[in-house]
Amino acid sequence: MKSTLILVLFPLFALGVFGDEVSVNEGGSATLQTGVEIQSSDLIEWRLNGKLIFRISGSEVFDNTGGAFGGRLGVDKLNGDLKITNIETRDAGEYKLQIRSTKGSSSKTFSVSVVPVPGPSPHDSSLSSGAIAGIVIGVLAALAAAVGGICYGYGKKGQIL
Structure with missing residues (x-):
């Protein structure tokens, strides 16, 4: 009891x-x-x-x-x-x-x-300058590859741009 x-x-x-x-x-x-x-x-x-x-x-x-x-x-x-x-x-x-x-x-x-939530803090709403630079370089590289591919394709066909 x-x-x-x-x-x-x-x-x-x-x-x-x-x-x-x-x-x-x-x-x-x-x-x-x-x-x-x-x-x-x-x-x-x-x-x-x-x-x-x-x-x-x-x-x-x-x-x-x-x-x-x-x-x-x-x-x-x-x-x-x-x-x-x-x-x-x-x-x-x-x-x-x-x-x-x-x-x-x-x-x-x-x-x-x-x-705490794993990974970046949910309060970090902006990207670092290094991340922005990496994104810009990646976009420019992709653009250069696309233009180069187009130029190469036209060059093989004997056409002038």
Whole structure:
């Protein structure tokens, strides 16, 4: 009976302590859902690894990311959900939601892990100068071979271009 009680209580205890775990592929997006509808008088705070990143107080929105997310972070003013788009490995960590209202306060913690995608980073949208030079040389070589082949074919038939 004792072991059954421990097995039943442990999952309940673990859910309250550790919060939600979210795993996202690099380049994907994640929405950390609050599960509540916030009131205009509520104070909503989002923290990443203890640092304040977003605060909503009434109609005021305070973005404290300092450009670290480059416009990839947003908060839904109706429910306080935090959405991260085009996620990067540096976005991984512990996100903590704190809601303070006239009824009291509550918090929820999300552990976000980012799975790196093999190969070039999805954030590298431009080609290196070496890659561009290689493409140009390849196209010019193909063009020269085509012109040479045409000239050779006409030359064998005795025709002048």
